Amino acid sequence: MDKTLAVVAKAFSLALVMVMICSSTAICQDKEDEKSKGMCEQCVKDSLGSLLENPNIVVTKTPCLLCRKGDVNPLLQGKICEACAKAEGICLRCLMPMEAGWPKALDEVATPAADKIVFISDRDGENEVFIMDGDGKNPTQLTFNGANDLDPAVSPDGKFIVFTSKLDKQWDLYLTDIEGKHLRRLTRSGEPELSACWFPDGQRLLFMLQEPAGLSLCAIARDGSEMKALELPEEYKGKAVGFPDISPDGKKIAFVAGEGKAGATWEICVRDEKGEVAQLTKNKVFDSAPCWSPDGKKILYVSNSDLSKEFETDEVWVMDSNGKNAKQLTKNSFLDSNPRWSGDGKKVVFITCRDKAKEGVADIYAMDVSGKNPTNLTKAATKETSPRWVKGASGKKK
Ligand SMILES: [Zn+2]
Numbered sequence: 001m002d003k004t005l006a007v008v009a010k011a012f013s014l015a016l017v018m019v020m021i022c023s024s025t026a027i028c029q030d031k032e033d034e035k036s037k038g039m040c041e042q043c044v045k046d047s048l049g050s051l052l053e054n055p056n057i058v059v060t061k062t063p064c065l066l067c068r069k070g071d072v073n074p075l076l077q078g079k080i081c082e083a084c085a086k087a088e089g090i091c092l093r094c095l096m097p098m099e100a101g102w103p104k105a106l107d108e109v110a111t112p113a114a115d116k117i118v119f120i121s122d123r124d125g126e127n128e129v130f131i132m133d134g135d136g137k138n139p140t141q142l143t144f145n146g147a148n149d150l151d152p153a154v155s156p157d158g159k160f161i162v163f164t165s166k167l168d169k170q171w172d173l174y175l176t177d178i179e180g181k182h183l184r185r186l187t188r189s190g191e192p193e194l195s196a197c198w199f200p201d202g203q204r205l206l207f208m209l210q211e212p213a214g215l216s217l218c219a220i221a222r223d224g225s226e227m228k229a230l231e232l233p234e235e236y237k238g239k240a241v242g243f244p245d246i247s248p249d250g251k252k253i254a255f256v257a258g259e260g261k262a263g264a265t266w267e268i269c270v271r272d273e274k275g276e277v278a279q280l281t282k283n284k285v286f287d288s289a290p291c292w293s294p295d296g297k298k299i300l301y302v303s304n305s306d307l308s309k310e311f312e313t314d315e316v317w318v319m320d321s322n323g324k325n326a327k328q329l330t331k332n333s334f335l336d337s338n339p340r341w342s343g344d345g346k347k348v349v350f351i352t353c354r355d356k357a358k359e360g361v362a363d364i365y366a367m368d369v370s371g372k373n374p375t376n377l378t379k380a381a382t383k384e385t386s387p388r389w390v391k392g393a394s395g396k397k398k
Pocket residue numbers: 064065066067068069080081082083084085
């Protein structure tokens with residue numbers, strides 16, 4: 001192991017010297033070779049040159065994130081093997097698409113036959129994306145990137161998952177299909193992109209952009225193009241806005257707005273088609289994670305009714321989509337959070353730390369919309385978060 005590290009260190013110092021020579025003479029023949037090996041122009045520019053592939057340097061190859069065969073040369077800082085990069089049409093290093101547009105292969109992806117739940121679990125060490133049946137059976141791991149994956153968002157047709165990952169220095173949005181195939185990266189702005197949700201047409205997404213000036217909402221096409229800020233009234237410009245969710249008819253956007261400073265509260269707001277915003281909660285506590293019901297009549301959210309116990313008393317609430325008739329669905333001294341509707345609107349999936357045997361470690365539960373009959377779906381000794389219901393093809397025919 002020490003030997004490998006020493007070789008790697010030596011290779012890097014050699015490479016740095018060569019890069020300096022390279023840039024001073026502006027002749028960099030080796031970089032042309034890399035382009036043909038599946039790197040995008042930006043990565044070719046950033047790379048240390050294929051001098052690193054000196055046959056005298058012995059390196060231990062690392063597993064490809066996609067096929068998981070040990071074919072990736074760590075000195076190239078690649079994440080996937082050349083064969084997978086070519087098959088997916090993405091850069092082997094940054095995973096950005098090599099060509100603009102939506103690849104034909106992605107149109108052939110099928111909707112799962114039955115309902116499923118996509119979620120995040122750290123049962124493999126790091127937070128990765130998983131999928132299981134609607135009753136919690138057959139959990140299957142979809143991502144194997146060893147980085148932190150967060151906030152999965154399932155496309156309305158159940159075929160794709162956009163998630164946030166820190167696979168490459170910064171939180172960026174990535175897309176994979178419902179089987180964990182066809183991985184590609186959507187954003188590379190240099191600022192964190194988080195908490196994406198889909199427009200009902202399945203063509204675009206909305207997400208939270210975290211710039212030094214604060215949080216804002218941005219839209220993007222599903223191929224990663226056309227990124228632009230969402231227009232909000234003047235009074236929301238200085239605020240921190242995030243955690244968007246779009247109504248099933250695509251006309252309204254629920255989001256969370258706060259002052260963006262310590263001690264500030266968060267409230268749930270809804271932006272209508274005209275761009276006007278109504279504030280639905282006015283309670284001086286933390287309200288977050290809004291989620292529209294499939295019929296658009298209700299909004300699930302998380303509220304903390306006691307500021308002094310900020311992270312202990314998050315509970316699941318529901319209200320009418322005009323902010324009326326707020327009703328608390330969970331009530332205990334443990335965190336209950338991340339609520340989402342089932343595809344038929346009859347159940348709510350959420351996370352909870354109520355299992356005392358492993359305090360602080362959340363499980364995924366399902367309950368009736370009345371808050372009754374909570375059932376543990378995961379029962380794992382690990383942390384499970386962000387359940388997202390996937391409506392299967394069989395459920396749609398009814
Ligand atoms: Zn591969």
